[in-house]
Amino acid sequence: MSNSFIEVKNATATKLADIPLLSYDAFKNALIDTTKDDARHILSLFAKQNPISAETQFNLYAVIGDKAKHSLLVTSTGIGYEYPSLSNDLSEVSWFEREIAEQYGIVPQGHPWLKPIRFHRSWHIGHDAWNRNENDSIDPCVTDYFTMDGEETHEVAVGPVHAGVIEPGHFRFQCMGEDVYHLEISLGYQHRGVEKLLMNGPSLASQHILETTAGDTSIAHTLNYTSIIEALAIEKATVDSSFATLKAVLLELERIANHVGDLGALAGDVAYLPTMSYCGRIRGEYLNMTAELAGNRFGRNILLPFGSRLGMTVPQAEKILAWAKTVKADLDNALELLFEEPSALDRFENTGIVPTEAAKGIGLTGSAGRASGIANDARCDYPLPALGDCYAKHEAISNPTGDVHSRALIRYKELEASHKLIFELLEKFIANGKALEAAPKYLTTLPQLDTDSMVIAVTEAWRGELIHVGITDENGKFARYKIVDPSFRNWFGLAYALRNEQISNFPICNKSFNLSYCGTDL
């Protein structure tokens, strides 16, 4: 095994040449063998086009997280336009393989369910995994859906336009009356070509693109991006250690705001009004706290490589601390109402169950994964250098039941943990008594990056492990910038949760995951 992988730490640069290049069979076996251990799971699988001089047209890179060693394992293999699919042995890579097939026209042969994910044309003109012509129009979500036989069965098609202001996506239920036997989710309406836009970067626009990749996860995305730039930069600037505090506080505020919003929405979906209204308001308070620190409610445009656009003063920290403590009291009230209301709990319990085995097979991540008993949390598994030792004491919170209630409960408990963390960090900052100065050095310029290197940055965004992989070419520009939003790995989990479930329970299952469409569509 030691030869098959190179072991790297989170957000540290490696030379591409150091990454083992295995034969395909060795690569496949290495992946299968390594992930047999519960402490290791696949974080990403992606292809990169090789220079013309290389033996094979593409390199397939796999990133595996090893939480026991707090490090990441990377390996690669060379492939052409066809290769035997991995999904039959490693079901969790099925979406990754579909993505690769769509991006490059590489066909993973024997893939159990090869369908487009984003409905865009192949990056390699002339190579299409589904042999579509260049002139054929590609309508999002018009594809072969799994169809149940039997004249009594019917389909319910929901989306892309949903009731309510939410993102577009298409949900195809195979039903008989109220019973759902199968759900297939198809996205792609929001495909913007983010990964392609980032190639040949970084440019000043890159950060903006990443901040808007998934609007509710801006801070985590920026944190990953800046970490990658910091790791790749040839000239490393010195950084005030308090920046870690600021970044952690912002990351946790983002998490809190979203969890609060989702718990409120869950209450709303079961028509439990008090919690819904309170949470709706309280979420706004947390967004305002973010705005107080970042000047933007969603934390955009604050973090920069080696610093941030704004600093944090002690009175500011004191204000946030006091504010958060008052709001926390309200929040506790609202959530206690929800978690003590039998009629609401009755809706949550035993609804939309994803058992641990299935969750592992799907590769669930983040709070959804932890709710199904997968105790992974990137905050403690792969500490991000940019966050210093803020999460030294953090532990993953998990619960094995895998139902809506479990997912809600995990969020409830995480809210508790996040608050505790924020309070501690801010109190320490205040006790320290030293203001954090803004360091906007790279606001208008960007550092020169190392050539032919790879950096993997993993952050626990509020939905789960957010992975960015930056690979530079011989000029120090990005040859590939791979983004794996946690939603990308969790959508299939939502689809699975609905099997043999009542269709009327779909909304609360959906809310309990609350996945990002644009984060997946890229």
Added chain:
Amino acid sequence: MLTITIILIICGVFVPLAINKNSHIVNTFGVGSIVGLSAKTIYQTIMNYLAQDGILITPFFQIPIIILGIAGAFHSIGYLRGHWEHRRGLYWALYFLTIFGMLSVIEKFCSMSVLGILLAWEMMSLASAGLVGFDTHSKQTQRAFWTYLLASNAGAAFIMLMFAATPDHPILWIIFMIIGFGLKVGFPILHVWLPQAHPAAPAPVSAIMSGAMLNLGVLGIIFFSTPVAILYSSLIGYILVSLGVIGSLGGILFALGQRNIKTLLAFSSIENMGIISMALGLFFISRTNIAYQTTSIFAIAGAIYHIINHSLLKGGLFLSAGSIYKQTGTLNMEELGGLMKRMPILGRCFALNSVGICGIPPMNGFIGEFLIYVAAFYGVINGNSLIAAISATIAISLAFTGGLACAAFSKCFGACFMGEPRTEKAEKATEGSAFMSAPIVVLTILTIPATFLAPSMFIWISNSLEIPTFAKDVNILTNLVCIIFLLYMVIGFIYFVHNYILPGGRKIRRGPTWDCGFAKPTARMEYTGTAFAQPLVDFFSPFLKSIRKLSRVTTNLFPKSSEYSIETKDAGTSLFWDPIFKLFSKLFNKLHGLQSGSLHFYILVMVIAILAMLIWAFAF
């Protein structure tokens, strides 16, 4: 009179059999003889009425036979087109004999001649059995034919036993009567032939059987309970109420689980016969005591009124099912859809009839149920605790039946007529010949007088039973009818305002049904009929025992294929009769050599038998 009858028989039976081939002439003779027979019956009834002779309740049973007989005859012209061309004469002969048999049964009931009753009963049964088995090719039809034949003959046998028992053995008499006539009415467990025979028979025949023939069983019970009525009226009442409650709820629940339109309608007939026997039972219970007179009059009026309504509505529905079958070649609801646009006249009639059969105002079906409700609530008010409890049970089960009927018929109407067609068969359907739609339209229109004549019908029914009515009782109906009229006016007024005053120049725009903006919606994205009924069927699954087959999809993250199917089989057959018949079939296997297996042969034998009986009947 005898001469006319003989002429009619010649025109109705022998001429069609003789000239079999020429369709126009056969059709003319077929329809003509039915019309003639009807005219003769009406004439006779009126003469009897004027002469104050005969029992006056019979017209309520003759009317459905005549109306449905004529409607069915016209419908048959269209239905036969392209079907069984070479056996058309036989169809008409059997059709005539069925109607003739039914009318004779009523006639013989009045004259109380035992042999006449048995012969007429047998003629009616055999002739209709021939029609049930008319489609000789299908295996299901053959099974239905044998089941029906067996049930009919068993019924006749029990009636014979009843006569043998004589009123001197009242308990035996009652048991044999309930079983003998109950086999025709379709009481629970005895109903077994109904869901098989109705879908198998040609639509006009199903209409007659369901709308008119079942009633004769009810008439039989009314007639032959008289000899033992003085002492045993309540007992008969209790039996009828319990059979009615089980029959109505069970019938409509099984109707919910069906995919075949005609099977659904057949189960609905069991339900309606259940309602009628509930009312009849209440009448038998309450008529012994003068204190419950209001209950008894409303109960019998409700039962008879419901019989007429059921005949009109169910006749229309069965004929509609025939039109659908004729135009699409299927009776499976899941293969239909979107027929409202393709068969607008039929669709409108079907909608109205469905609303009527659910007992929803302003249709006539409501009035019958209303009368039964009134009877039941008077029972609650005036009765002792037992009668109050029975009445309350009747009212509540009637309400539940009504609610379930709404679901069943929404399912049927929705799946067949609404939305977009699910298959090509439905896609290509058209209205079809006027011969087929006209009778349905007429039957639907007839529901309007059946609604508004309620007060006079009420008086007529009570007069014919020689029960005095009070103004306050009639007033209830007069008020009801007035309010129904008001309802029409209010709806008309709103319609007028909504369409002519409110718009003020604004247009009606058309757009696709909301599909969430998806690029390629399909007809698979429509609710199927089975899906519509699924929550209720699931809720009652311990009772319905629907057979569900599902190759599960849960086992695999990426299922290759899966299939779902559900079937709700008649519990009476599968739980009660099948085991018995299995036992018998072992015994009879030894006699197997006698069967030639050709249904043509059997039908021929039967026609000969009927003719022989006919001659015999006139000899007596």
Added chain:
Amino acid sequence: MNWFICFLISLIAAPLLVGVINKIKALFAGRHGPRLLQLYYDIFKLLKKDRILSSTSTCIMELCPIINLGAVIVATALMPMAGYESPLGFNGDIILFFYLFALGRIATIFAALDTGSAFEGMGASREAQFSAIVEIIVFTIITFLALISAGGFSLDLLQQISISSTGVGLAITPLLLIALAFLIVLLCENCRVPFDDPETHLELTMIHEAMILDNAGPDLAIIHYAAALKLWAMSGFLVVLVLPSVIVNGFVTICCYLVGIILVGIIVGVIESILARARFLKVPQLLLSAFTIALIAILLLSIFKY
């Protein structure tokens, strides 16, 4: 004359009751909530719009909202109000009263199926299921009323029940039980929490709202108004059932009656605020428990009576 005034008030004020419920819910949630008269604004806005019909649909969809409204208006016209008997009332009108709602319901179900949409089919299927079970409760309640009034079973006798039973004293318990059962019927029939959520925007969980998904403009206005009027009529039934209505003076009684109806609105609002909606599989059980309550009331009453 006084009855006509009440009837007119009902026709005009019906949408206000929905406003009251929403206001109460907003209060509980700590929001300002929509205006009391919001439904009026909505209805007027909708009336001004074009009619849009689905191209799949037929005359059923055009007619059924009208039939529904007509049925609800006639049903309201049967109600005795504030102690005054309806001129249309007759012995047995209580059966017609509930059957008119059934007409409205089947019209809505047909119209829903007419569009051929899975959402509307889903809503219609749920409505058909729940209403079938509701029928049992309704007729158990009518049985109770027939038993207690002992003279007939018209709506008009309703208002004497509360007086006579308070006189009896003991009969008040079963009467309150029946009122509770009817409240559950009211919540279910009017698509309120815990059966349905009138606020939700999620097609997959709706009942009533799913059935009218494809109605727009004046049609939708009619449907909204009919729903409000139905809620008003059923609240009126509950008020007449429980409140002793002794005619002291026309104005005072009418005021009491109106206050009673508003009170029902407040109760509904409070229930909606403190309960989450039940999952659909549990709804039949909930309804059957209401049926049991009604049966117990009948048993209690028969014990007192016999």
